[in-house]
Amino acid sequence: MNSFYEGGSELPTVKGSSCSNQIKSKKLGLLTLKLVALCRLYFTSIDKALVKHSLSTDIVLFTQQLRKRLEKGKTCYQSACQLLYTYLISGSSITVEKPVQKPIKSKTFSLAFFLTNFAPTSAFHAFGHQSSVGLPLVFPEVDPKLTRRNIIQPWEKGRSWLGIGRVLKINRSGIIKFLLCCTVFVSMFSLSAQTPRKDSGADGLSEIKALGIGDTISERLWNLKMPVYNDSKGRASISLNDYKDSKLIILDFWATWCTNCLESFPKLDHLKSTFKKDFDVLLVNCKRTRDDQARIDKMLKKYKDTYQLNVQFPYLIGDTVFNALFPHRGIPHVVWIGNDRVVKAITYTTELQEDNVRQILAGQKTTFYIKDDFKYKVLDSVSTDSLKLFSSYLSKRREGIREMGVQIKERGSEKEFTFLNSSLAIRIFEYLSELGHRIDRNLWVFDNNVSKELRRKLKTPQRYTDEYCYFLRYPKDQTDFDPYRKMIHDIQDNFGVRWEIRKAVIDVWRIDSTPKVAKYRTKGNIPIEALGTQNNKKFIQNLPLLNSFNVLSYFLNKPVLLGDIENIHVDFDLPSDLLDYTDAQLLLLLEQLGARITIVPQEVEYVYFSADRGR
Known part of the structure; x- marks a missing residue:
């Protein structure tokens, strides 16, 4: 089963994918146009500004981000914060009224009230203004009804404080100053988000275009260095160009919560040992997986202690570049890239098979299943x-x-x-x-x-x-x-x-286990049943013997019952052409795996399928 990111159909976004000076100026221009449209709306249509509860959430989140940047020593925000403070100090008076018949006259509010009702206060405190006396009240004291959160509830990210901003009556000079200041802040946040950090992986790239099969990765992205973890050569950063000596590079998108992704790691190990220098792997953990180093370390330790899984490949954490380059809705997501920078295939992990790798290395047309997350809306x-x-x-x-x-x-x-x-x-x-x-x-x-x-x-x-x-x-x-x-x-x-349910005494094939099954006792690796993909390698790994015999009995076109089966876990290596086996071949295979099969008459309820003779 595939694991989908939260939101399912949401397309990935990337910080730093549009960060040239030209793009910045265009986005700043758009923000200015939005401000003009907003001012026109206020001064032509709205006399009394109605502030919805959602606005209070937006203001809180806005100022939270501002405060975090100030606390991290982002000095560029201090001057903007000072600007907002100055505008609010010099702003005209603001009067308020309740959304009821009896209005409340303008009045002065205490410092204590202001600190709990005016969201930017926390940002002002972050850059040194410990007093907010004299600032005009943007969110006045109103009725005690809560907006989104009960005061006794614990804080939840993204939720607003209680009671801020119900109905405001703001004069025109006051609102325009407030809007201008907010525009300055929003512009700074927007440009800051577009400017890549040194560790972001974007490295100043002006645009990242999504690629598909047959497309070529740009030389700049090919040589882009990104922070890497778990590298066997001890490198702190890595680029695709570092794999230029490998004929095939696998980008395996994964997450700690994706079981199918983790199950594929042993297959990657096997392919690496088989194809040596012709095959290499880079594991990609995207930012939207919400994984971090601590969570990944915990998961890898658990799998190593429980299933002897030792991840040997380097991996990226918090990736945004490859996420934009190869967009996808769900994982597993595997991108096959040649050392000529051309995308050869995009698949699930089920297609990570020796025969498929040989097709790519030989330059043959792929015959295996291709993944296409955006084929349908x-x-x-x-x-x-x-x-x-x-x-x-x-x-x-x-x-x-x-x-x-x-x-x-x-x-x-x-x-x-x-x-x-x-x-x-x-x-x-x-x-x-x-x-x-x-x-x-x-x-x-x-x-x-x-x-x-x-x-x-x-x-x-x-x-x-x-x-x-x-x-x-x-x-x-x-x-x-x-x-x-x-x-x-x-x-x-x-x-x-057509099918019908029958109940009768018929000859049933009974499967019991023999002491021979002991030779197939599991080695303790990750439990996997790999029978569900045509022409690929078939195997059963670390699963109960009862379940294993039961699944294999599905391939027989005879009624089957399970008898006395030993309670052990087993590993079975099965033929890749198992689906083409006749009943006689399947019986011989089961006997080789330690099964004893006898035919016994027994009354059973079964489903009988027949072709529709009317067709």
Whole structure:
């Protein structure tokens, strides 16, 4: 399962991606235009300025950032803060009134009240003004009703203080001075954000253009030095040019919370040991993962202690450059780059296979699965707007959309029924379970007239290639309509297959374990089941023997029951062409792995699939 960043469809942004003097001046010009438009709005349409609660949050966050910069010794902000202070001192009087029938006359407020109600006060204190007496009150004392946070609740980032700014009556000279000062601050923050720090990785680059397969990385980015951690050569910074002697460079985007990402590290180790100097890896942890050095160290230590995972590759932390260069919605995200600076492929970690690497090194056309997070728009991919009532459609997997089980949502007088990027086996099993027949796939039997390819799609689906999306629209008040049943009929019609539940005494293949399984006892590495991608290496690692035999029994087209299975974890190396094995070959493989198989007559409930003869 893919791990998506918070926000899912949100495109990545980069500090320092637009930081030339020309870009700065353009952005400052835009801020000036915004100020003019805002002033015109105030002086032509609004006499009494209504300050919403959200504004109070914005002011607090604004001044928090200012205070942090002052505390870090950013002297350039002190003069701007002094400017705001001076304008407020010399500003005209500001009167206030409550949003009720009885207005409150202008009055002077105490220093103590000002400190808790005027957000910029904390910034003034940060650069030396310990007194705010004489400053005009921007956020007056009003009714004690709270805005967003109860006073007894702990502080939450992004939440406003209590009771600041309900309704203001501000004269024109006062508001224009305040707006001018705010513009100065916003401009400074904007330009500061655009100016890259030495450790930001942007290094003054004026623009970063997103690249795709076949594109060439610019020479400047190729030689860009970025801070690196865990480098075996002890380097403090690294660039892609440092890998120029490797024919293939892998950029592996990862995060501590992405299990699939961590599971791929041993594969990278194996590929490195196989292809030596022709293959190298740079792990990329983006800024939006919210990981830091402490969290990464903790995770790596845990995996090393538990699974003997020793990460040998260097990694970036807080990256913004590669995140902009290779935008993506979710991880794992793997970019394959040649030493000619050309992007060769963009994939999931499942495609990190020896045969695939050989294709790239030989300059052959790629035949493996390619990832494309922006092939579909998220909103278009989950909408049923184009459907008529009671109509539906089943489509192949949609890249860039997170996997989602059945969802039923109300939209006015209608309902929409959907699932996204899911295997049909899961949906069929779910439907049977709802009917009270929890029948596992080792008891799904297919008639000989059902093609082997269709049997594979329904019983042992492959990751990505055998995933589907389904959309259905129907009236909300149609209480006798069963969307699940409609979904099942659509699946049957689309694939030309029918199934029925049978209960009878039939010959069942029973699997028991033998002492031979002891030779496959696990070495204790990361638990992985790698059976779900066609033509790739298949293996089972550090999983219970019971689960391992059960999953392998899915490939048999016979009813199977598990008997006495030893309670151990095992490692199985399996043939890459396992999907093409006949029942006889599968039985021989199971016996080699320590299984004893006997045929016994037994009454069982099973699902019988047959081809739709009407097609």
